Amino acid sequence: MKKYSHFSTTLLVLTLIFSSCGNQGKGNSASSGALSSNNAEKVYVAPGEHDDFYAFMSGGYSGNLTVYGLPSGRMFKEIPVFSQFATSGYGYSEETKPMLNTSFGFVPWDDSHHPDISQTNGELDGRWIFINGNNTPRIARISLTTFETEEIIEVPNSAGNHSSSFITENTEYVVAGTRFSVPVPQQDMPIKEYKGNFKGALSFISVDPEHGHMSLEFQILMPGFNYDLSHPGRGKSHGWFFFTTYNTEEANSLLEVNASQNDKDFIAAINWKKIEEYVNAGGGTKMPANYAHNVYDEGTHTATSTMKKEVLTVDPTKIPGAVYFLPTPKSPHGCDVDPTGQYIIGNGKLSADLTVHSFDKMLAAIEGKKFDGEAYGIPILKFEDVLAGQVKSGGLGPLHTEFDGQGNAFTTFFISSEVVKWKLGTWEVIDRKPTYYSVGHLMIPGGNSRKPFGKYVVAMNKITKDRYLPTGPEMEHSAQLYDISGDKMELIYDFPTHGEPHYAAGCPAELLAPKSKKIYRLDENKHPFGITTPTDAKVVREGNEVHVYMSTIRSHFTPDNIEGIKVGDKVYFHITNHEQDFDVPHGFAIIGQNTSELLIMPGQTKTSVWEPKQVGVWPFYCTDFCSALHQEMQGYVRVSPANSKIEISWSLGE
């Protein structure tokens, strides 16, 4: 009783407090209330309606790429790239295991950082999206028709593949620079002998215009600095590529201190057209190498992995006019080029100011041979001669810059947690808005191309803290969406993102939505173990290997009873989904599977290996709720002792 009255008193008091608070809010905030409801409308995509933009966010330590809609912030898909993915069986199925093959063997994970959409004439063309794997250096190409990873190429002589994967304005090359310099070729040597001996490889990987197939054309072996980020020249600076460097001190230990000694590091300006000419004329040195090239074929639904044994390396000091260093304060991180190609922005992460170099002034300084010395034979231009201007923002820890196509730039500040809008040419700060918290990259759809779509900017934060309901010590990262269509930025939305998104790439929805594939045509299925009619379903023993040619349709497997399997067999279930209707996948799981389930799209064939270890009758079933009779979609495999004489047999409905 006593407790009760306590409770009701508390309730009464609380209610009073709350209602008075509420009244206050209503009374004095008519204007701000209207404003925030306006913001709600800006991000509200009504049920059944579609977003205006796609946003592709890297997964960071998830190794994948996630697809979001803007402005709603809804996540549509996680595309497996460098990591095994049980949802679809990527990296577990026989067809996709080769995608994760490397010179280090099967590597089922990576750290994916910088997605970039293919371009034609410097504008997004929506054919493919590329992304880098940092840890075991790789570049992946993902189809923007199927939204599946189609190709992965390993990058030899590279380590911490970070200044990647950025593409030139006609997708001539996808470029991958090393973060860590290493011995090239790798060898057993004392770490202390780093300075002057290690090399930084910058790799130019060509992209076949028709199929997108990648080929490592040449590697520029640069001095042993850390190559942090990069972007291509565009428009007038097309043909050049710019890389930020740090650790020009060439420290091999305690970089936190030792790599922050120099007052200025460099932006390396690479005239890749000149190097391309040199290489085409037979220049460069072929070096033995060992790297994997993995290609997925949409017709056979199967990937193959090939080991490449040679790479063409280029010593930049042998090509006059190919490489210059632009001094840039203070361990610059982001390296961004404005839509006209005139300005190259290097954000010294330990500096308060942004450094903007001028492409025209750079060419003039090169012409006038105004050098300030050289580093390992590479000419250093004079800082004052190439400087276009500095943005005195008052922020701390500038990282990355994107552009709205209206003459404005937007830069993130990690330490002071904000996005700053400033004007190209006058360098004046126009606006600044806080982020929550510690922002890394930001993304404007098309914001690193000649034609940005300057309606929204997404800020991707490293720290979440109190932004959402807590989920224990580990949380998803937060992203903020700003409306940048007006003079002032407006924070309109905040949503969690999966993994640790570093960079992102976005494009208008109409560029991709109409051509998004709905099904794989069964009459185009060229999988060697695929069957296009259930009458071809069969089970074939080849020694200890058993191949099950199986088909699915709502809601049964053909066959669904299999006998004659023995302990010690290796059973390959090759499953073709005979549906030809949009969004009718079937799944396959069998008890004791040591890999993962499969999710098979209409018209597709996938294979799961099963090695039965125990005698018995074991069920399998469909994992995707495919129809009202989904729970009926199941079957049995009879497993007999290893010395059993039972012949292989199979059936359905008998």
Place this chain on the structure above:
Amino acid sequence: MKIRSKSVTIIFSLLLMACGGKEEKKQEGFSVDRTKTTTEKPVEATPAVSATPPSERVALNNKGVGPIKSITLDAEIDQAMAKEGEEIYGRMCLACHKVDKKFIGPAPIGVLERRSPEWVMNMILNPEVMVKQDPLAKELLGEFNGAPMANQGLTEEQARAVLEYFRTL
């Protein structure tokens, strides 16, 4: 309560038995026992539907709902078209429709004695709408266990070829 749950179980096992014809012999004693106690109920349940199951009903004037409004068939069967239809049928339909006996769905043999050519083609081309708007298709869905007819994305031309193949059966 107990009694009710028991009889539900019994009905359920009856239903199961009806499906698994082959197993009957092995479990004779067990099943006969149960059958007797509840013969009435399932018999009562069935007449609610029509006496003739929808699959056997003749409805030659029903053209169904879909893109095909009217089709004229030549007196002669176009053998080349029928052959193409057979090939499409093998790839797209056979998983659920065995040619001469009921499987997941009904067998196509003799279908043109019961259905108009338009209805057949609309069922192939527009199954999602048919099972909602065509009363016969709706009833058929019930007769065939609620297993939906899959839309296999055939073109009109392909569906026409499958129809020609049905004429040869």
